[in-house]
Amino acid sequence: MIDKLINIVEKCAQLMVGHDFSTIQKDGYANIVTSLDMAVQSALKERLAKLLPGSGFLCEEEDRHDLCHEYVWVIDPIDGTVNFSRGVEQCAVSVGLHHNGRMEMGVVCSPFTGETFAAVRGQGATRNGEPISVSQRPFANAIMCAALPVYHKEHAKESAAVLTEVFLRGNDLRRFGTAALELCYLAMGRYELYFEYLLSPWDFAAASLILSEAGGVATDLGGKPLDTLAPTGVIAANNAANLAVLADIVARNVTVANN
Numbered sequence: 739m740i741d742k743l744i745n746i747v748e749k750c751a752q753l754m755v756g757h758d759f760s761t762i763q764k765d766g767y768a769n770i771v772t773s774l775d776m777a778v779q780s781a782l783k784e785r786l787a788k789l790l791p792g793s794g795f796l797c798e799e800e801d802r803h804d805l806c807h808e809y810v811w812v813i814d815p816i817d818g819t820v821n822f823s824r825g826v827e828q829c830a831v832s833v834g835l836h837h838n839g840r841m842e843m844g845v846v847c848s849p850f851t852g853e854t855f856a857a858v859r860g861q862g863a864t865r866n867g868e869p870i871s872v873s874q875r876p877f878a879n880a881i882m883c884a885a886l887p888v889y890h891k892e893h894a895k896e897s898a899a900v901l902t903e904v905f906l907r908g909n910d911l912r913r914f915g916t917a918a919l920e921l922c923y924l925a926m927g928r929y930e931l932y933f934e935y936l937l938s939p940w941d942f943a944a945a946s947l948i949l950s951e952a953g954g955v956a957t958d959l960g961g962k963p964l965d966t967l968a969p970t971g972v973i974a975a976n977n978a979a980n981l982a983v984l985a986d987i988v989a990r991n992v993t994v995a996n997n
């Protein structure tokens with residue numbers, strides 16, 4: 739099944755390459771959708787419904803979410819839409835399969851960098867078919883992928899306080915504008931920490947399984963397991979010890995919203 743899912747995601751991701759597109763502003767400059775988001779989402783739904791008849795869908799570019807199914811596909815047709823719309827390579831198609839309260843499969847495909855990350859629960863994680871695992875770097879040498887909350891700028895100062903303390907106690911910061919890829923970068927040992935105040939489930943659902951199958955850990959801002967069907971803040975790390983340090987920094991600086 740995972741090989742068929744990878745083939746579907748990679749084929750649909752190719753729609754992002756070399757095609758003209760239009761852009762619609764949903765609200766504000768940060769929240770946009772392109773005609774190719776819609777095309778990728780439609781192509782994925784058509785193929786995934788055949789792959790798993792009777793499954794439901796939770797998709798970024800759809801208002802009605804069909805969750806009353808044993809299996810639910812959690813789809814971000816283009817994670818990093820703003821990057822994509824400006825010709826920046828860091829963007830990806832993210833597809834996760836949710837079953838009985840947890841993710842069972844996840845695929846994140848970045849067609850411009852030629853990277854496909856995948857995982858099946860209990861079977862490890864891969865990048866282009868090769869096994870991947872998190873780094874063992876300590877917090878002092880940790881690089882954190884983090885974002886200020888572009889859709890919740892009222893929480894910018896407290897989020898910035900988290901970034902500042904991690905920057906002073908760790909190594910450095912990075913921001914790629916795509917949670918799905920950033921969490922996969924932790925999974926393959928490029929970076930060690932992740933923080934974002936509030937994400938939609940399609941941003942992180944697939945990549946959270948890839949990270950955990952690569953040996954990493956991810957929770958909500960209060961240290962609880964992620965609900966991969968609902969919006970939530972996300973912290974993640976290459977190991978539990980580094981996550982505990984990050985969780986303490988977040989707890990002291992961020993007022994956790996009731997999502």
Ligand code: LIP
Pocket residue numbers: 768798814816817818819820885888889915916917918934941
């Ligand atoms: C993006 C997230 C990213 C966040 C961006 C945006 P989208 O998802 O993956 O982490 O900081 O604001 O929400 O909207 O490009 O699918």
